[in-house]
Amino acid sequence: MSRADIRELAVPSTGIQRGEVVVPTRVGDPVHGLLSCPAGPLVAGSLRARGRPVRFADLSGEPSADTDADARLFLVTCPREEGGTSAVAAAAAPGDALSAAAARAAVEDWAAVCGNRSLLLAGSPWCSGALHAASAAVQAATDHQGGGHQVYVLTPAAMPPEAVTALGDLGAIVTDALDDVEPGAVVLFPAHGVTAELRAEAGRRDVTVIDATCPLVATAQAAASGAAERGHHVLLVGPPDHAATDPISSQAPGRVSVVDTPAKTAAVSAGNGGGVSYLLQPGFPLEAGAPIVSALRSRYPAARPAVPAETCYAPSDRAGTIYSVALGSDLMLVVGDPRSSDARHVCALARDAGTKVALIGDAADIKPAMLAPVRTIGVAESTSAAGGLAARVLDALSGLGRLTVAQRRLSTEKVAGALG
Ligand code: SF4
Incomplete structure (x- = not known):
């Protein structure tokens, strides 16, 4: 123009x-x-x-x-x-x-x-486990609103900002300790579970527990416990500071080693005459875990997976979605808080595709120069994005000319029984 x-x-x-x-x-x-x-x-x-x-x-x-x-x-x-x-x-x-x-x-x-453009939207950053926990928390807070039972949601309560707002409006309290919880209250366990000690403590108290632990985390917890009972040492593959680490490793005190890089496998001390099992931490991308598992197998050739068939594909699917959206775009707008590690991670995934990336915390952060030669814009949301921000970005861009919008989301589905 x-x-x-x-x-x-x-x-x-x-x-x-x-x-x-x-x-x-x-x-x-x-x-x-x-x-x-x-x-x-x-x-x-x-x-x-x-x-x-x-x-x-x-x-x-x-x-x-x-x-x-x-x-x-x-x-x-x-x-x-x-x-x-x-x-x-x-x-x-x-x-x-x-x-x-x-x-x-x-x-x-x-x-x-x-001018006319296409917009390629990466699907929601929230996995099914987080969405289930968010919906259980909002339901509990709705059911008990005004009913005399305070609802507490234990951290880390990773959930969409809309759910956080709804919980606040309904009077639910997010807390990281049972000490804050009053007798008779309702306590919600988050998607990545709680430690065995905290679960036992909740059982001793006068509280009603709603367990929103993701089934994949619960399976990993049971697997760690079962392997330890068989006398195995469990090598938990994933970052030590991940929300699911303590809830899983607490199931087998003293029998779990957390390994987050192939190099660290050299320092692992497992076995002591017993067997060795390894466990890919739910929420840790498969691609990141594979080289670590490979290194562990070299060190412990007899090591076996503690949960043979249960894998969380959510982070891999999300990474694949972001990469493919970036690959098809001239510019990738990552919507989120610049201070968030998740937002930086999404930016890194998009850059891996060789695409120009801009991290924006608001629609107003988009500058004309960013769009000058751009025909296809990718948009990926970080979990740190404010509620409704991606929609506001889309709306703003729709005011610059015809904007066709498509959404892409890679999803790994279970097909058990379909191959026989
Ligand atoms: S295990 Fe996977 S699906 Fe479950 S809460 Fe964690 S990331 Fe989400």
């Missing part, structure tokens, strides 16, 4: 202050009528980056004749994928030349990158 495509209109100046730029949520356009402005957060981001005070407002009042007494509205229109037209716009108060120049410049910047 060229500068010539940008129109300058006079609009009623009601409420627009000198020194500020108003980004409209809706405008009245003499050519197209009432238009929405989904790209407003992008325009506002550009203006705020230049230090301009910005406010959103509905400017859908009838544009007036071009007189000096009215506010100046700069506007460019784009077709929408679902039909109709949207506007990219900004306005300044009458006689405020500096704000008018900033408003025009911001609209020009975004007009330059308006």
Whole structure:
């Protein structure tokens, strides 16, 4: 789009202050009528980056004749994928030349990158275990709201932000210790389980337990316990600080060694005359675990898997999804908190595909220069993303021209019995 495509209109100046730029949520356009402005957060981001005070407002009042007494509205229109037209716009108060120049410049910047694009969305970052625990927690809090039983959710309560908000609204309390739990309360165990000690302590107390431990974690816990009972030493393959590590290793005190790199297998001391089993920690990607298992097998050739057929594919599926979305995109937008290790991990996966990556914590973090040569945008959500942020990013991008959206999610399904 060229500068010539940008129109300058006079609009009623009601409420627009000198020194500020108003980004409209809706405008009245003499050519197209009432238009929405989904790209407003992008325009506002550009203006705020230049230090301009910005406010959103509905400017859908009838544009007036071009007189000096009215506010100046700069506007460019784009077709929408679902039909109709949207506007990219900004306005300044009458006689405020500096704000008018900033408003025009911001609209020009975004007009330059308006165009038709495809968007490839990576599926939800939340696995079935986390979603199940979140839904059990919200259900428990709903059932007991106002009923005299306080609901406590034990950490780490990894769950979507919408569930965290719902739990807060319902009065549930997230805690990391049973000491905080009052008698008669309802206590929810999280997806990655609790230690054997904590489970036993809960059993001794006057509390009702809702066990939302993911079945794959529960199976690994039982496998560790069973292997130890057979006199085996268990090599737990995964990071020591993972949420499932203590809940699994506590099932066989003194008989579990946690190994998170192939090099560390050299330092493992297992066996002592008994057998050796290994266990891939649920939640640890298969690809990361495979070289460690291989190193352990070299050291302990008789070692056998403690759970032959139960593997959590969620992290591998997620990694594969992100990689393939990045592979098909010119730019990968990773939506999340820059301080989060999950967000950095998602960025690294996308970079492995050789794709340009931008980590954004808000739609306003998208800059026009990021989109300049881009036809296909990948979007992957980190577990650290604020609730609804990915949807807001999609909505904002949909205001820059026709945007076709596809979602990709790799999923490994169990087909037991289907091959016989
Ligand atoms: S074991 Fe897998 S599916 Fe279960 S909670 Fe952990 S990551 Fe999710």
